[in-house]
Amino acid sequence: MKRQIAGRLAIAGILTAGLLLSGCGNPAASSNSGGEEVGSADYWPAANGKLDGTKLTFWIGQSDNKMPLKVIADFEKETGAKIDLQTIPDSYENNVQTKITTGDMPDLATWEPTNSMLAGFVATGKLQKLDGAPWVKNYNPGIDKLGQTKGHRYAALVSPVNVMGVWYNKDVFKKAGITEDPKGWDGVVEAARKIKDTNAADSPFFEMGGSQWGTQWAVQVQLAEAAKDGLWDRVNTGKEKFTDDTILTAIKNYKSLLDQGLFNKDAGSATLDEQAEALYSGKTGMVFGNNAQFNVAAALAKNDKAKLDESLGFLPISKDGNISSLSPGASSAVVAFKTGDSKREAATRQFLNYWMSDGYKNFVNDRGLVSALKTVESPKNVPQALLDAASSLDESAPSMQSAAVANPDLYINLANMINGTETPEQVAKTTQDQFNQIAKAQGVSGF
Template sequence: MKKKLVSMLLCAAMAATLTAGCGSDSSGESGDKSSSSGESKEITFMAPDWANPGDELLAEFTEETGISVIFNEVSWDDIRDKVSIAASGGEAAADVIEVDWSWVGEMNSAGWLEPIEMTDEDKEDMPTLETFTIDGEILAVPYANDYRIAYYNKEHFEQAGITEVPETWDEVYDALKKIKEAGIVEYPYTMPMNADESATTSMMWMAFSRSGQVFNDDDTLNEEAVMDALTFENQLVQDGFVDPASISFNGMDCYRKITSGEASFMVGPTKFVGISNDPEQCSEIGNIVPILLPGTDGTSPQTMALPEAVGITSFSENKEAAQEFVKWYSSADVQKRMYAVNSSIPTRNSVLAEMVEDGTFENAGAMLDEADLIKSVFPNGVPSYYSEMSNTMYNNINQMVLGEQTPQEAFDAMNAKVNELIEKK
């Protein structure tokens, strides 16, 4: 585990503790717990490299609060395992940890997270908090926004004689048909279809945008909504609007087809607002426009977010200091400065609005308007069995687009698994 000592106030007496923490032990416990008040003045923060606020910001936090922070850089794939191993021994992998949106249900069910107090003003400013709220308790605070927004290549549309921005999925379909028939691009639509998580979330936001729901109030799948999404996705593939080779591409490779000019329309991560204006990553500068997610009768009244958050481990011995850190880390000032450090898109809409208005986000299009439409697709919060459910979903979606299953067969397999998981809960 790579560790960065970022505090200016650590004393030599902590050296032995820090050295021990650099070994294979994944507990990542805090060092000195012997401040004059009896409360620790040191916390550990375990997260991927992209969550690191940097030495300068952390030093400012230490100066303001007297709380030292040791940042433990751990790969995203390893964090959940380290938290689980430490928790099995009744220990904290770290005081503050990365909490992906897809982990929160499992972590809550296992009792690994400490509830976090947030004001009503915070809740209103950060709609993605809903994703990390279960039974009325906020279990983590989002720091990196990633909600789904649509992008279209206006030059491709103009070349096909399309002058109106599409607002419904029927209009998108008609536009794709015209672009393909005109020979502007061979495969005008791009979406993830590989047997991985991105195929699951793509189906979810498709159902959410077209039908307004994915799950029923009892967490079962809504057959009408999911079947509609599966049928439409399958139609896009069967009609030749999607590159067959992308069935084996990861999500980012699919999304990059819009910035390379190989595709004319997609729904994808918010980060592509920035990528589409970066000449090193986009060959279509000025042509890619972020627009509101299409719906059935007009633009969709909601979008799905896939944010990342920070939470406090329930085994932490430094919960008050950790709460203070989370409050600071999610503050408006830090969110704005974090974008400059590692391009984390703010989860506070007030900060996002400021950055759109001051030109930090160029050609932002509907980025800000879409942020106001963020809602959770899960009526009772992300379920504890999400990972197992998603595995079944993306494997059956992949089989469907490969022509090995019909949309109905794919749904039936998903539905059976979800019902089984609910019964076991």
Template sequence: MTAHLSRRSLLGLVGAGAGAYLLSGCSGDDESSDPNAPQTINWWHIQNTEPMLPVWAAMAQEYRTAHSNVTIEIQPLENEAFKTKLTTATQAGSPPDLFQSWGGGVLRQQVDAGLVKDLTDDVQPWIGSLLPAALQPYTIDGRIYGIPFDVGMVGFWYNKDLFAKAGVTETPTTWAGVLDTVRKIKAAGIVPIALAGKDKWPAHNYWAYLAMRIGGLSALQQAAETKNFDTPDFVAAGERLKELVDLQPFQRGFLGAEYGSPDGQAATMGNGGAAMELMGQWAPSVQASSSTSKKGIGDKLGFFPFPVVDGGKGAGSEAFGGGNGFAIGKDAPASTVDFLASLLTVDNQRKAAQTGAVLPTVREAASGISDPNNKIVAENLASATGFQLYLDQAYPPAVGQQVNDSVAELIAGTKSPAQIVKDITTVAKSQ
């Protein structure tokens, strides 16, 4: 089937959610362990706009055509709407059959609650084709509970023309260099950084990376174990971020801006309205789909990894980010694992990679990466000496949400660097 597609952004980390799509070969609701019995797969994902929305729909249609007894109900949702709806469903003990997952602490909670299937044995015939690093967030106590279809990292995306107009000839390699670059760009009358302040999670990228560069990966790991963020390294991360905020580098109205709305962070970059944004591997596609031209800034776009902090214990080769994947609900019909496997074939992973929206997890699908910016991200990721999952996914949900809320308060100027680590610690200790 075809449907009107919302052109707001990609990877669901964006604007309004799309409606449900129904792809069916028959209408029976009778679920059974018999793979030939009528079955309905309820699939929730956050690729709710082009380019991946129609790609997923086409893959589901292809599977349905080959399995006439299977109905696939697709529910594309915007990121925050997805999280809210999934929380409600899991609290009720009724997760969808196939649903978006980033692994980490959220998935562990779902595992502990008995809400998701252990996929370890079912995926053995093909799991070896995936990048081991991509599987880490979905592996809990040596068992596999989710499958990643995408892997990547957060870094700075920048407008080469705007850098040149501001007289910036080299990308910064230190945090002090970032601040100097912001000053030069602002002095040239250009908005230095686009930020979606309303959505909160884009801002958490800054604080998390600064904590990594100052304290090293061990500081983040230790905080997870001790549930204590009230340490000099985390306070320093907030102080370094406040140095940036004090320069007033963001676009007008950033506190009310969403990531993928027509006047949001991605559109600001895609329309040439800001020189930089700190975002994941999906940024070029979202900039393009959110821009007025639907093309973004093309070859004017460049990428550089998050710089080191002078005197910090973290290496510049340590990456922060994650991927997108799927988990399977406890009561999912028998065909769900097979359908998930179909999404991870080499051909389908290549199709996803060719959109520019996905960095594939299947090794042989890497040839599908055509976007030069995606190739740069893939190269940086391949040479990474360490990796940290997004904090709002790595930690338990309540802690991750508090991180996002606290960083938003820091950027809005309502809480100090010292106050936010106390607030995060309070929530962590209560878990």
């Protein structure tokens, strides 16, 4: 779970440097498949063509390793191919990059469809281009924002990406007399004060500083309007920094909520599971988070749609309004590697084509996922909160994870702030220093 939504560790930048070195002698780095023009009709094999004798490897993380089982089984039955699904231990991204640096490489892998996470593999020519993918025209609005870098598509989005916002307990809102959706940061803070003043819950907000990775969402939701105005482009080029007013103010606003006692008393040590339980049971009113946190709470209701629709809701939130922010996880996308074997490379593209066409309805029904495609309806058992989150994608803003060229340990630095070992100013400086280090290791101009 952590690997889906945490900021990337600084070591990822160092490993990217290793990928750059290892890619110099990689014969697959400059090859396309069997000579087909990238993006042409010939480049995309028919979904159901026979592949007897073909074996592909597929890397996936521990928390997601049941996700593609149905589509793999269906594809194997339809085509005669065999797909060896291999679980890579956490920390997934670091372990994948380490294995590839040392010469191991799969045919397919789940991977975050963001600029910063695709950059290292793309720079060394390790990923197949997925330009002209026949299913892209069928994506629901907003789904196609990710999976591309350097003007080309490299990742297939198999489900809507996570978005950041506020997950709230409907009963707590009712007890506090909150009858309209709060608007903007000030509206959410006002709602929190109503919850506190009416004792509608043990705490208005709940933070999981012990698990750490959730600490960043309260800061990042405040940056949506700035992100739409090019914040991350400016950060990527050194024209704006984490220590400048926009991001530092967001950090200070978050610290202010903590200082006002609007979070749980054990915010610095509480865990994800404790946060999810507090939200579902009504011990807290709101959680800054993304879909992954909701999914943990949903498990407490045994994913019962009726119970979840009655108890939990989603609210897109930003500094001035109700804009969600993209928060992509690895389980939402799949990449295909250049192995140097043109037949296997073509088979991986056929598998992705099958997944997103003939096999897609069975896939989303099996997993109970919101559909990414206009041509396939979401299953009837998907909670309304997840449907609402997905519907916000078209207007959502890029997050640090989706738009920055490097992803420093903002969440760890914020957890340190909650526990009193860093000030907001120190959080901003440490994060900027880490950003500089990772960007430099990745060869980003200006760093």
